[in-house]
Every structure is written in structure tokens, then in C-alpha cells.
Amino acid sequence: MEEVLFFLAAIGTLGGAIGVVAMRNPFYGVLALVIHLFSLAVLFLLLTAAFLAAAQVVVYAGAIVVLYVFVAAYVGGDTESAWEPIPGQRFLASLLGIALFVELAIAVLASALRALGTDGPDVAAGFGDPAAIGSLLLEKFLIPFEASSILLMLAAVGAVVLASRRGGSAEGAGGSPERFAREAPGAPAGGQGVGAPSERFAREEPGPRGDSGTTLHRRVASEEGGPGAWPHQTP
Amino acid sequence: MSVEWYIVLSALLFAIGALGILLRRSPIVILLCLELMLNAGNLALIAFSRMVGNEEGQVFALVVMVVAACEVVVGLGLIVAIFRRRLPLDVDELRELRG
Numbered sequence: 001m002e003e004v005l006f007f008l009a010a011i012g013t014l015g016g017a018i019g020v021v022a023m024r025n026p027f028y029g030v031l032a033l034v035i036h037l038f039s040l041a042v043l044f045l046l047l048t049a050a051f052l053a054a055a056q057v058v059v060y061a062g063a064i065v066v067l068y069v070f071v072a073a074y075v076g077g078d079t080e081s082a083w084e085p086i087p088g089q090r091f092l093a094s095l096l097g098i099a100l101f102v103e104l105a106i107a108v109l110a111s112a113l114r115a116l117g118t119d120g121p122d123v124a125a126g127f128g129d130p131a132a133i134g135s136l137l138l139e140k141f142l143i144p145f146e147a148s149s150i151l152l153m154l155a156a157v158g159a160v161v162l163a164s165r166r167g168g169s170a171e172g173a174g175g176s177p178e179r180f181a182r183e184a185p186g187a188p189a190g191g192q193g194v195g196a197p198s199e200r201f202a203r204e205e206p207g208p209r210g211d212s213g214t215t216l217h218r219r220v221a222s223e224e225g226g227p228g229a230w231p232h233q234t235p
Numbered sequence: 236m237s238v239e240w241y242i243v244l245s246a247l248l249f250a251i252g253a254l255g256i257l258l259r260r261s262p263i264v265i266l267l268c269l270e271l272m273l274n275a276g277n278l279a280l281i282a283f284s285r286m287v288g289n290e291e292g293q294v295f296a297l298v299v300m301v302v303a304a305c306e307v308v309v310g311l312g313l314i315v316a317i318f319r320r321r322l323p324l325d326v327d328e329l330r331e332l333r334g
Contacts, residue, residue: 010244047241059304100250109243120285144298155306
């Protein structure tokens with residue numbers, strides 16, 4: 001039974017990984033990653049790491065993959081061109097990948113770790129469950145635990161700064177024709193977007209013309225910021 | 236199943252991830268391949284923790300998961316910023332930082 005599960009999960013992980021590398025559209029690559037992650041959670045369960053299997057499903061499939069899906073959908077699934085900037089890149093990359101695997105396999109199989117060929121020692125029933133991991137995290141590994149929480153907070157702040165409107169389009173707003181082409185002809189010039197908040201809210205309401213399309217365009221234009229509008233807007 | 240199988244599988248997954256980073260040019264796919272490599276490392280850590288019969292390796296794997304989450308958040312933020320500036324999403328054309 002364990003062997004059957006192992007081989008099924010191993011096929012899942014390998015198939016998912018190959019799918020990530022081979023799919024031309026990044027969106028399908030993300031979906032292949034989901035298969036990979038779920039199969040990997042099964043492998044973690046086989047290794048009696050129950051808490052990590054749950055964390056894998058919750059953190060990766062629940063949070064990270066959703067983030068990937070959103071960004072892949074936002075950026076759009078443009079496929080890569082077949083153009084090779086370095087001649088023979090595919091061939092060389094495959095060669096290096098295979099060489100890396102052979103090297104790692106030699107390192108594993110020729111290692112002096114005797115226990116590598118065994119199933120590992122018999123463990124108690126609570127091995128790897130949340131209670132055991134939690135007590136380890138809060139007693140022995142308290143400082144790494146706190147450091148990782150600080151790291152997570154820094155990453156969240158960094159992501160907000162990177163993806164915010166000011167950080168993201170500060171220079172792009174200056175000279176890109178597409179951005180200006182999206183503004184409706186009746187929209188006010190971007191320089192007026194700096195006005196008082198009451199003015200901005202007033203412009204979002206349907207105008208006397210009742211032309212909701214123009215209003216929407218104007219709203220988009222004023223939110224995205226014309227030239228000079230961006231430094232004063234709060235993200 | 237002996238621990239060897241898991242380690243060899245993790246080596247294979249790591250090699251596939253490295254191959255993807257060498258082959259692909261879309262930054263999103265490169266981040267996905269980085270995930271593959273980190274997960275391969277996680278699998279090896281947990282397999283070794285089972286081999287030793289000690290849960291400390293699983294704590295390491297948890298920390299690796301945290302690092303992976305941070306890397307994804309910052310990387311995807313960068314991708315969104317690149318997209319907003321209407322630069323090409325291709326690592327071969329984003330070479331302004333190269334001397």
C-alpha cells in the first residue's frame with residue numbers, strides 16, 4: 001500500500017514539475033504546480049510529517065497559488081517566442097539539467113549514510129503532528145521562529161511598496177502613449193486630478209449628460225493618475 | 236519505502252526546476268521553477284528528518300516554506316511593477332542592470 005501511494009504521488013510530483021517547465025502559458029504552469037504541491041503533500045504524509053502536509057496544502061495551494069493565479073491572469077498569458085537568444089540554449093540547458101541530476105544521484109547513492117537504505121527508525125504515534133512541531137518551534141527554535149515572522153512582515157511591506165501605484169508606475173505614467181490613449185476625450189486633463197477630494201468625488205458621480213461610459217473613463221483616468229497626479233495620491 | 240527513494244525523487248525534482256530556470260524566459264515561470272527547487276529541498280529535509288527520527292528537520296522545512304512565501308510575494312510584486320511600467324516580461328530583454 002505504501003509503495004503504491006509513493007509511486008502514485010511520485011508520478012504526480014514529477015508530472016506537475018514537468019508541466020510547470022513545459023507549459024507555454026504561465027497560467028497552465030500554475031495549474032500544474034497545484035498538482036505537484038498536492039502530490040508532495042501526500043509524500044509528506046508518507047514521511048509522517050502530518051503538520052507539514054497540512055501546511056503545504058494551506059500555505060501553498062491556499063495562498064501562494066492564488067497569488068500566482070491572480071498575477072498570471074493580470075499580466076496575461078502571453079506565450080514565449082521560440083527565439084533563442086543564446087544559440088543552442090535548449091540543448092545546453094538540457095545537458096546541464098541532466099548532469100545536475102546525475103551528480104546528485106551519485107552523491108546520494110554513493111554516500112556513507114547507512115540509514116539511507118532503511119525506512120528509518122520506528123517513531124512514536126505523535127511524530128510530526130502539530131503538537132510536536134509547535135513545542136519545538138516555541139521552545140528550541142524560538143529565535144528562528146520570530147525571525148521568520150519578521151521576514152514575513154518585511155516581505156509583506158516590500159510587496160505593498162513594490163506593487164503600489166507610486167512605486168509601480170511612477171515613471172511609466174510619464175511617457176507611455178497607451179496610458180493616455182485610454183483617457184476619454186471628454187476627460188479633464190490629468191493635471192486637474194490633483195484637486196480637492198470633494199472635487200474628485202464629485203466627478204465620479206454621473207454627470208448631467210448621464211453618459212456613464214465617459215464617467216467611468218474619467219474615473220479610471222483620475223484614479224490611474226495623469227501626469228503630475230500620482231505623487232499626491234494615496235495608494 | 237526506504238528513504239533513498241525520496242531523496243532520489245527530490246534530486247530529480249530539483250534538476251527539473253533548475254532545467255526550467257535555464258530554459259524559460261518568463262519571470263512568472265522562473266518563479267514557479269524556484270518553487271519546484273525549494274519544494275525539492277523541503278522533501279529532502281523531511282526525508283532526512285524521518286531517517287534520523289527527529290522532528291527538527293521538519294522545522295527547517297517550515298522555515299523554507301516561509302522563505303518561499305516571502306520570495307513569491309516580493310517576486311510577484313516586482314512582476315506587477317514591471318508590467319505596470321509596460322516593460323517586456325522577458326528576462327532576456329530586462330537587462331538594464333547588466334553592465
